[in-house]
Amino acid sequence: MVQIYNRIKILRTERGLSRQALALRMNVNAQTIGYLERGDYNASLELAMKLARFFGVPVETLFSFKPFPSLADQLRNNDQE
Numbered sequence: 001m002v003q004i005y006n007r008i009k010i011l012r013t014e015r016g017l018s019r020q021a022l023a024l025r026m027n028v029n030a031q032t033i034g035y036l037e038r039g040d041y042n043a044s045l046e047l048a049m050k051l052a053r054f055f056g057v058p059v060e061t062l063f064s065f066k067p068f069p070s071l072a073d074q075l076r077n078n079d080q081e
Helices: 008-014 019-026 029-036 047-055 071-080
Strands: none
Touching: 008 019, 008 029, 019 029, 019 047
């Protein structure tokens, strides 16, 4: 199985949502959200698109084949420019 990285937890917590609340909105089990956030499960295309639409971001902003840079690294790079 190919590792797919995601920003679900960041966007979920930013909006003050529990896993259960997000799961209800996505019509999935709360455990599914947990598995996705930990990278133990890859979302179906349908679920990935529903999540992206819900968070109002492109799918590529939410999912990636490469690890996302940490926010600290991004801020550090911006300070150096």
